[in-house]
Amino acid sequence: MRGQVAQALPNRDIVPPGKLVQHSCLVAEGLAGRFSQLPDGMRQITAIYLPGDMCDLHSAMLPRVEWALQALSAPLTYLKIPHEELLRVSRTHPAVAEAFWRDCVVDASVIAQWLVSLGRRSAIARAAHLLCEMALRVESAGLGTRAAFDFPATQLHIADGLGITAVHMNRVIRSLRQRGALAWTGRSVSILDWDALAHIGSFDDGYLEFRPFANG
Amino acid sequence: MRGQVAQALPNRDIVPPGKLVQHSCLVAEGLAGRFSQLPDGMRQITAIYLPGDMCDLHSAMLPRVEWALQALSAPLTYLKIPHEELLRVSRTHPAVAEAFWRDCVVDASVIAQWLVSLGRRSAIARAAHLLCEMALRVESAGLGTRAAFDFPATQLHIADGLGITAVHMNRVIRSLRQRGALAWTGRSVSILDWDALAHIGSFDDGYLEFRPFANG
DNA sequence: CGCATAGTTGAACGCGGTCAACGTGAGTGG
DNA sequence: CCACTCACGTTGACCGCGTTCAACTATGCG
Numbered sequence: 437m438r439g440q441v442a443q444a445l446p447n448r449d450i451v452p453p454g455k456l457v458q459h460s461c462l463v464a465e466g467l468a469g470r471f472s473q474l475p476d477g478m479r480q481i482t483a484i485y486l487p488g489d490m491c492d493l494h495s496a497m498l499p500r501v502e503w504a505l506q507a508l509s510a511p512l513t514y515l516k517i518p519h520e521e522l523l524r525v526s527r528t529h530p531a532v533a534e535a536f537w538r539d540c541v542v543d544a545s546v547i548a549q550w551l552v553s554l555g556r557r558s559a560i561a562r563a564a565h566l567l568c569e570m571a572l573r574v575e576s577a578g579l580g581t582r583a584a585f586d587f588p589a590t591q592l593h594i595a596d597g598l599g600i601t602a603v604h605m606n607r608v609i610r611s612l613r614q615r616g617a618l619a620w621t622g623r624s625v626s627i628l629d630w631d632a633l634a635h636i637g638s639f640d641d642g643y644l645e646f647r648p649f650a651n652g
Numbered sequence: 653m654r655g656q657v658a659q660a661l662p663n664r665d666i667v668p669p670g671k672l673v674q675h676s677c678l679v680a681e682g683l684a685g686r687f688s689q690l691p692d693g694m695r696q697i698t699a700i701y702l703p704g705d706m707c708d709l710h711s712a713m714l715p716r717v718e719w720a721l722q723a724l725s726a727p728l729t730y731l732k733i734p735h736e737e738l739l740r741v742s743r744t745h746p747a748v749a750e751a752f753w754r755d756c757v758v759d760a761s762v763i764a765q766w767l768v769s770l771g772r773r774s775a776i777a778r779a780a781h782l783l784c785e786m787a788l789r790v791e792s793a794g795l796g797t798r799a800a801f802d803f804p805a806t807q808l809h810i811a812d813g814l815g816i817t818a819v820h821m822n823r824v825i826r827s828l829r830q831r832g833a834l835a836w837t838g839r840s841v842s843i844l845d846w847d848a849l850a851h852i853g854s855f856d857d858g859y860l861e862f863r864p865f866a867n868g
Numbered sequence: 869c870g871c872a873t874a875g876t877t878g879a880a881c882g883c884g885g886t887c888a889a890c891g892t893g894a895g896t897g898g
Numbered sequence: 899c900c901a902c903t904c905a906c907g908t909t910g911a912c913c914g915c916g917t918t919c920a921a922c923t924a925t926g927c928g
Contacts, residue, residue, distance in 0.1 A: 447873095454858065472764070475854050478772040482764045494761070497754040502761060502859045527746045534742075537753040538713040544760035545710070545718060548688070548698045551763060554770035555815030556694040559916070590874065599771030604916055606876060638691050642670070643718045775884065806906065820884055822908060
């Protein structure tokens with residue numbers, strides 16, 4: 437399967453919302469995010485993608501995407517894979533079709549966990565839960581360990597993912613740091629006390645299934 | 653494709669969380685919901701399913717579900733369809749595999765919209781948005797019109813879907829009623845002023861794509 | 869050096885939670 | 899037919915988490 441390499445900078449749409457797209461994106465380096473925006477300018481990030489994640493696979497089935505894709509780090513490098521190719525392979529190889537289907541299902545179960553966080557967890561618990569999730573995904577993608585990994589997103593980005601303000605995000609991080617659970621300087625995160633963090637976020641890793649395109 | 657008819661009552665798991673399941677469920681009559689529960693007892697509904705919706709199709713790919721399925725109405729009638737059957741058909745008919753894949757993608761895009769609601773909309777906007785969504789889904793499933801439809805879920809259920817308390821849900825409904833947007837008595841909802849409701853919830857129907865199993 | 873973006877802190881406000889009652893309607897059994 | 903129960907709905911008073919607004923610092927880049 438072939439694709440075209442591309443790069444992007446933060447705060448600029450890779451894929452604009454409401455348009456028909458002809459390709460999906462495989463993250464190669466950096467972080468990508470899926471953004472929704474309300475009429476009043478409020479922004480919500482609904483997914484974060486690591487290198488190896490296929491971040492737009494949905495669009496092969498629904499080419500009119502309702503959200504934007506943006507880089508969360510500079511630079512972001514990704515591979516544009518035409519839907520045509522994806523569908524050709526999946527139609528001739530049922531096992532591939534199932535792998536694509538499964539990837540979308542895993543993606544949905546992560547979103548569902550985020551939904552639980554935004555609906556029923558406090559701000560600090562949301563942050564702890566997200567950090568646990570990112571740590572395990574980074575680890576399973578071979579990009580670092582759960583104890584220390586590179587995380588180039590800004591506090592504002594994470595706030596937009598957790599449904600809180602950047603101001604409160606800052607206070608939450610300080611609180612986690614003061615509890616000795618975390619060190620977060622610049623773009624590198626260290627989880628100093630995994631058990632404490634997992635407890636604060638009531639984190640249960642069951643929903644993070646094998647991601648077919650991870651370890652890419 | 654054959655299945656086994658079953659019935660269920662509210663507040664009892666149809667599918668318990670953490671167990672392996674061998675079948676998916678097609679709602680025949682009533683409302684079903686997907687529930688997540690936190691260790692402290694907090695509950696979040698992450699999806700609501702109407703008659704014609706395939707509510708557990710994910711489990712064909714990930715048989716260990718991380719959430720529960722419960723009835724939101726009494727009675728709920730549904731069809732249990734073995735994964736074995738679903739996979740057999742999808743493996744021999746690529747078009748069916750794609751239909752299943754697409755259904756999961758549509759489901760995910762609805763969850764993503766809920767995520768935006770919980771993250772960035774006020775309680776009253778969340779309620780308005782959900783009601784608009786349900787109205788259109790009811791209408792497209794041929795179960796009523798967007799102006800008047802049967803909605804047997806309790807206020808507590810909706811509150812658990814919107815990430816608010818039952819007390820506040822009640823106040824929100826009253827506020828929508830006072831604004832002349834809504835009438836909600838017992839199990840029947842009337843949307844008196846669609847434009848007002850859609851405006852309050854900043855509702856845009858673009859994400860509600862054709863659902864393969866709707867109109868079932 | 870000048871400008872933009874990100875991070876940090878404080879003070880005051882308000883949305884929605886919490887707690888506690890009470891109302892209401894359906895179902896049940898006397 | 900009434901008494902009882904139980905789930906759901908409704909309302910009021912108070913409280914606290916997170917927002918808002920504003921200011922300032924730090925960092926990076928032309």
